[in-house]
Amino acid sequence: MTARTHRLDAGVRDAMQAVSAAAKKGFGDAALAELVMIRASQLNRCAFCLDMHLGLARGLGLDQRKLDLLDAWEEAGEVYDERERAALALTEAVTVLTDGFVPDAVYETAAQHFDEARLAHLVALITVINTWNRLMVSRRIPPGGAPW
Amino acid sequence: MGCFAPRVEGMTTHTDQPAGQAGPTRTTRTTHPADAAGASRGYAPERPARLSWAQHAPEVYKAMLRLDTAARQGLDPKLYELVKIRASQINHCALCIDMHTKDALAAGESVDRIVLLGAWEEARHFYTEKELAALELTEAVTVLTDGFVPDAVYDQAARHFDEAELAQLISAIAVINAWNRFGVTCRLAPGHYRPGRHR
Numbered sequence: 001m002t003a004r005t006h007r008l009d010a011g012v013r014d015a016m017q018a019v020s021a022a023a024k025k026g027f028g029d030a031a032l033a034e035l036v037m038i039r040a041s042q043l044n045r046c047a048f049c050l051d052m053h054l055g056l057a058r059g060l061g062l063d064q065r066k067l068d069l070l071d072a073w074e075e076a077g078e079v080y081d082e083r084e085r086a087a088l089a090l091t092e093a094v095t096v097l098t099d100g101f102v103p104d105a106v107y108e109t110a111a112q113h114f115d116e117a118r119l120a121h122l123v124a125l126i127t128v129i130n131t132w133n134r135l136m137v138s139r140r141i142p143p144g145g146a147p148w
Numbered sequence: 149m150g151c152f153a154p155r156v157e158g159m160t161t162h163t164d165q166p167a168g169q170a171g172p173t174r175t176t177r178t179t180h181p182a183d184a185a186g187a188s189r190g191y192a193p194e195r196p197a198r199l200s201w202a203q204h205a206p207e208v209y210k211a212m213l214r215l216d217t218a219a220r221q222g223l224d225p226k227l228y229e230l231v232k233i234r235a236s237q238i239n240h241c242a243l244c245i246d247m248h249t250k251d252a253l254a255a256g257e258s259v260d261r262i263v264l265l266g267a268w269e270e271a272r273h274f275y276t277e278k279e280l281a282a283l284e285l286t287e288a289v290t291v292l293t294d295g296f297v298p299d300a301v302y303d304q305a306a307r308h309f310d311e312a313e314l315a316q317l318i319s320a321i322a323v324i325n326a327w328n329r330f331g332v333t334c335r336l337a338p339g340h341y342r343p344g345r346h347r
Binding site for chain 2: 004005007008009011012014015016018019022023025026043044045090093094095096097098100101102107111116117119120121123124126127128130131133134135137138139140
């Protein structure tokens with residue numbers, strides 16, 4: 001499969017990378033950031049982003065079970081701790097926005113596990129991977145291919 | 149520009165409309181339910197924002213502003229407002245709908261074209277073929293979880309936009325989707341925006 005287009009404005013690219021870097025830095029937990037980005041990419045079915053972030057997660061030494069069971073994390077018992085669950089639930093709510101608002105219960109659980117600064121960066125992280133997903137899926141960038 | 153907490157201090161990257169250039173904005177002055185008139189009409193009270201994300205993530209916010217500026221380059225501003233309103237409707241972002249309908253009206257967009265955006269497929273004669281292609285692409289890129297961006301939708305857009313302009317359109321749709329996520333997740337309240345502030 002070939003890309004529909006590789007075209008992406010250099011200014012857009014640079015600013016996207018700056019948003020990503022700032023979100024990751026402010027969130028501070030690189031491993032959980034990867035889980036969040038993989039889960040959003042699963043929901044948005046972005047092959048390029050899945051390939052990239054699964055690779056990064058393995059590089060960080062994430063437990064393979066956490067990666068394998070991510071699509072069914074709610075039913076995966078002790079594989080994910082409460083903090084990870086709170087972040088994953090928020091990821092799903094923010095990603096599937098068209099089905100409804102972000103429920104109070106989901107937001108409040110996340111707010112119990114992350115202080116305001118970390119929560120703001122978690123929201124940014126979920127948002128930026130959603131943006132990357134859109135840029136890659138729309139242009140049909142193949143996994144492992146050049147993104148631009 | 150997209151959605152951010154309207155009362156965040158110290159974020160002065162954008163410019164307010166210069167005094168004396170009110171023009172059409174005068175007729176679209178904001179009245180929001182939080183004011184005394186709203187209360188006297190029995191409107192529900194305004195809910196507070198959940199989180200002032202821009203204050204807590206200023207570096208992200210600054211980069212988002214840069215991204216927004218980069219994504220709009222080369223796009224017809226009138227078309228882009230329609231795209232922003234439609235994506236914000238689909239994502240149910242009240243702040244963004246408030247902002248972009250006001251900006252569109254202030255820029256001279258017709259009430260008909262704004263009101264009918266929610267049913268544009270049945271109101272095609274209000275829009276150009278190019279705008280229709282952009283709106284269809286907006287929906288496909290916004291509702292990503294329901295399927296990929298269909299070839300027919302992409303190809304139709306590619307007939308109306310050259311490759312560089314299409315890349316900008318895709319970026320712009322992705323960026324309003326991002327502002328929508330901040331607005332909805334942080335529950336930023338609509339009603340306070342004054343047209344022209346974020347354009």
